Amino acid sequence: MAIxxxxxxxxxxxxxxxxxxxxxxxxxxxxxxxxxxxxxxxIGVTTAFxxxxxxxxxxxxxxxxxxxxxxxxxxxxxxxxxxxxxxxIFLGALASAVASRTWRIEHVPSVWRERFGPSxxxxxxxxxxxxxxALYGARLxxxxxxxxxxxxxxQLAVVxxxxxxxxxxxxxxxxxLLFRTTTR
Amino acid sequence: MFPxxxxxxxxxxxxxxxxxxxxxxxxxxxxxxxxxxxxRLRDFTVLKVMLTAIIVGGLGVLALVDLGAATYHLRDxxxxxxxxxxxxxxxxxxxxxxxxxxxxxxxxxxxxxxLVGAGGMVLGAILYAVTFDWVREAIIPVGSxxxxxxxxxxxxPPLWIFGGLIAGAVLLFWxxxxxxxxx
Numbered sequence: 001m002a003i004x005x006x007x008x009x010x011x012x013x014x015x016x017x018x019x020x021x022x023x024x025x026x027x028x029x030x031x032x033x034x035x036x037x038x039x040x041x042x043i044g045v046t047t048a049f050x051x052x053x054x055x056x057x058x059x060x061x062x063x064x065x066x067x068x069x070x071x072x073x074x075x076x077x078x079x080x081x082x083x084x085x086x087x088x089i090f091l092g093a094l095a096s097a098v099a100s101r102t103w104r105i106e107h108v109p110s111v112w113r114e115r116f117g118p119s120x121x122x123x124x125x126x127x128x129x130x131x132x133x134a135l136y137g138a139r140l141x142x143x144x145x146x147x148x149x150x151x152x153x154x155q156l157a158v159v160x161x162x163x164x165x166x167x168x169x170x171x172x173x174x175x176x177l178l179f180r181t182t183t184r
Numbered sequence: 185m186f187p188x189x190x191x192x193x194x195x196x197x198x199x200x201x202x203x204x205x206x207x208x209x210x211x212x213x214x215x216x217x218x219x220x221x222x223x224r225l226r227d228f229t230v231l232k233v234m235l236t237a238i239i240v241g242g243l244g245v246l247a248l249v250d251l252g253a254a255t256y257h258l259r260d261x262x263x264x265x266x267x268x269x270x271x272x273x274x275x276x277x278x279x280x281x282x283x284x285x286x287x288x289x290x291x292x293x294x295x296x297x298x299l300v301g302a303g304g305m306v307l308g309a310i311l312y313a314v315t316f317d318w319v320r321e322a323i324i325p326v327g328s329x330x331x332x333x334x335x336x337x338x339x340x341p342p343l344w345i346f347g348g349l350i351a352g353a354v355l356l357f358w359x360x361x362x363x364x365x366x367x
């Protein structure tokens with residue numbers, strides 16, 4: 001991270017580029033080649049997430065309402081490629097965190113704590129509300145950062161690039177409104 | 185031989201998902217602070233990961249489609265829906281601190297607030313399914329361009345667009361790395 005680079009005593013380290021984000025990005029690019037060819041199924045998250053949400057909706061809305069819902073009729077709750085891809089994401093991140101010994105319980109991240117204080121309830125409320133907005137927005141936009149931004153973006157799809165530009169502008173505006181008091 | 189279907193595809197789903205989750209964690213985008221600091225313009229990790237993925241992935245897929253080894257999987261550009269959705273998404277991503285994929289990955293790394301946010305995502309998905317009829321009639325048809333690409337829209341060939349993207353990305357990354365290296 002940038003902070004570490006600046007704190008290093010070695011002068012040459014100050015000009016050393018951290019290649020990890022570029023490598024991770026290139027890795028995701030190469031993974032896209034593989035999935036386009038091997039399974040003809042671009043990387044994506046939210047469609048599968050919505051399918052799983054049908055399971056959570058069963059006790060709330062009732063079996064009939066879920067079965068007759070036009071969206072879930074198109075994308076029903078089942079173990080298919082998309083939902084198993086989600087399982088894979090979970091396992092991959094878990095394995096990477098354990099292997100790098102960075103797995104740790106986190107309730108309130110430091111940037112949030114700096115701005116909104118150490119209250120766990122406050123952070124949970126923010127996470128819940130933000131998660132709901134993000135998923136609803138992603139479905140409305142026809143995909144999230146992965147399925148829309150990356151998978152549609154790399155095909156130069158208008159939907160992908162519109163999503164990237166508007167999402168980034170909205171995120172910048174939201175951050176400015178929420179975090180400007182801690183900006184030094 | 186390709187595309188693989190059936191049980192083999194389901195097994196590969198876990199393998200490819202595993203690789204994606206691993207890469208997200210190694211790229212540090214499963215970290216709340218990294219994502220929010222991108223929007224505060226203090227840490228450009230998210231842009232580095234995404235732009236590199238789009239350029240590397242896009243050039244490869246372009247070549248594979250050209251060779252007949254892959255086909256495009258384009259989605260509809262319903263302009264009102266994508267603008268409204270992306271605007272909501274931007275707010276949600278900053279307040280949650282994750283996008284849906286990195287949120288799932290963050291839960292796996294021990295982030296309890298990401299798990300709470302995943303509960304919120306379930307609620308968002310249910311609300312979308314419940315309002316889907318209305319969305320389909322009132323929002324999706326407005327400004328619908330079909331499966332448009334930047335090439336079909338502007339007439340500029342894909343390689344030129346990627347050339348421009350690469351030039352822009354290299355310049356941006358060069359400025360970012362110079363600033364990061366400065367004391």
